[in-house]
Structures are given as C-alpha cells and as structure tokens.
Amino acid sequence: MQEIDFYLVDAFSDASFGGNPAAVCPLKAWLPDETLLRMAQQHNQSETAFFVCHKGGIELRWFTTLTEVNLCGHATLAAAYVLFNELGYPDSRIHFDTASGRLTVSREGEWMTLNFPACPTQAQTPPPELLSALGIGEYVDARKGRAWVLVLENRQQVEAVTPNISAMTPGEHKVAVTARGDAEYDFVSRFFSPGVGVWEDPVTGSSHTMLIPYWSHTLGKTRMLARQVSSRGGDLRCELSGDRVLMSGKASLYLKGTVFLREC
Numbered sequence: 200m201q202e203i204d205f206y207l208v209d210a211f212s213d214a215s216f217g218g219n220p221a222a223v224c225p226l227k228a229w230l231p232d233e234t235l236l237r238m239a240q241q242h243n244q245s246e247t248a249f250f251v252c253h254k255g256g257i258e259l260r261w262f263t264t265l266t267e268v269n270l271c272g273h274a275t276l277a278a279a280y281v282l283f284n285e286l287g288y289p290d291s292r293i294h295f296d297t298a299s300g301r302l303t304v305s306r307e308g309e310w311m312t313l314n315f316p317a318c319p320t321q322a323q324t325p326p327p328e329l330l331s332a333l334g335i336g337e338y339v340d341a342r343k344g345r346a347w348v349l350v351l352e353n354r355q356q357v358e359a360v361t362p363n364i365s366a367m368t369p370g371e372h373k374v375a376v377t378a379r380g381d382a383e384y385d386f387v388s389r390f391f392s393p394g395v396g397v398w399e400d401p402v403t404g405s406s407h408t409m410l411i412p413y414w415s416h417t418l419g420k421t422r423m424l425a426r427q428v429s430s431r432g433g434d435l436r437c438e439l440s441g442d443r444v445l446m447s448g449k450a451s452l453y454l455k456g457t458v459f460l461r462e463c
Contacts, residue, residue: 203458206285207244208277211402211433211448213309218433218450219402221277222247224458225286229258232267234462240264245397248274250282250295257282259295259302265396269298270345272313272404272446279304279311280450310436312447317439318408320344329374332366333391339378344409346373346392353378354387358428364393375406377414385423385437386414402433408444415439 203224212218222242226249230238239247239262248271250259259278261271275295282288283306292305303314320342329347330336340350351357357378367374372394380386388410390403400406407425414437415421423437436447 201458201460201462203460205242205454205456205458206277206281206452207454208280209451209453210273210276210280211427211435212431212451213449214451215453217431218448219273219400219431220244220453221271221274223274223277223281224249225281226251234460235260235262236267238262238458238460245400246271246274248278250278256294256296259297263396267298268395270315270405270408272315272407273400273402275302275304275313275404276311276448276450279306280452283311284452285455309449310447311450312436312445313404315404315408315444315446317412317442317444318344320348320409320413325349326371329367329371331363333360333362333374333376335360335376342409342413346375346390346406346409347371348375348377348406348409348413350413351376351378354381354428357387357389360389362391362399364391364398367391368394375403375410377410379418380424380426383424384426384434385418385420386410387426387428389427389429399429401429401431402427402435402448404435404446407435407437407446411437411439411444411446 206223209218323343342348373392377388390400390406425435438445
C-alpha cells in the first residue's frame, strides 16, 4: 500500500469556495498513467496535478476525469501553492517541466504569477453547431487558437450564455466566451470544455493564453485585470510580455490528507 499526500486548493481565490479547485498530489516517482487517471476520477475535480521532484527539476502533469491534458493554469498555480506553502520550497521561483515546455511560477507575497507561452489566434468562422449549442446568435469577433474564442458585446451577454452541453460533444467543445469589461475589469470571460469532462471551468489559465494577446491588441495595453464570470468566479492580473503571458492570482488551501493507494 502506498500513502500519497493529497491537497485540495482553490486557485485564483483568496478564500474558500471561490476560484477554481484543483487536487494536487506530490509523487516520489511516476505511477502508471492508468493509475493517475483513476486517481483523478476518484478526486472528481476538473483537474488533478501530479508532480515529481528530482535533481534535474520538477515534472508536472495534469489529468481531468477523462484524460491527460497538455496545459492547465489553475492546477499549476495550485501545485506551486503546495510547494511554496506546504512543502517549504526555498526559492521565490519554481520551474516546472511539462508537456507544454518549461513553465515558471514566481511568488511575491500572497500573489503567484504563471509565466506561460502566449497562444495566438486567427479569425475564423465558427461552426453553426457550436453557436447553436451555446445559444449565441450574434458575436463581435470569432477566433481560433488552442480553442475557440467568441467575443460578445458586453459582460451581461457573457453571463447569460447557457450552453447545451450535450450538443457540444463530441464536436467542437472548447470555447472561451469573452467581452470588454466594465469600470473595474478590462475584460471578462467564461470557458467551456465538456469534451474533456469540464462542463464549465470556473477560472482558466490556459484560455487566458489566448485572451491576453487578443485583448492586449484590442485595448492597446499590456497590463490588464480580468474576471472570469463563472458561478465561482476569479480575478487574474494579466500581462503580455513578448511571446509570453503573465497571469497572477492567489490561492487558498481547502483540504489536505492522505491517499491510501491499494492496487490489485
């Protein structure tokens, strides 16, 4: 029987029940992929982050309840929180080796900053089936990068989107819906990805790798404050720095314990 430390962290939030929860499990060595997936299914969160520390660095992987994914912002923030606050990581900067290359998380007080590669988008016409599933009749702009980006007129329209989740799968199922913000925020968004088991992701770092370059160009500024207007919600300090995006947020530990792994 193996005993594995377990943490549940609310990322992009400074209080419980906000932001985006992620499970985090430090490992001494990699377990079989099937075991990692079954653990993620048991945890039943949008993402479980697993990492292994070795002399060459820290390897990080992310699993939803359906599959491994190649990039996840909030679970990276959660893993960094565990290393900084629970495991005594001594430096102010962590480098993770991932399927998306080397990702860096730096800490300044309670704020942690993700340094991710920017994801450019190109103007494209979205499939009618996607618009129908989202219940969107008109949009300001539509673009495609690592997922679809649909720009609506205002925050109220973004908040009013009520997608037919079953109609989004197995077709086009990854989409960020966004709009200009109000007096407090530069832009707002929501993100849906039911094809990998995430109906609506509360706060999504990976979608902001597309949104930050788009809104930086549109608004003519490199530093912005964003709000993901899901039911839980979360704030992100955003910056475009060349071909990198910086996303800053806080995190809050909700639960920690031990996984007792008995494999047949």
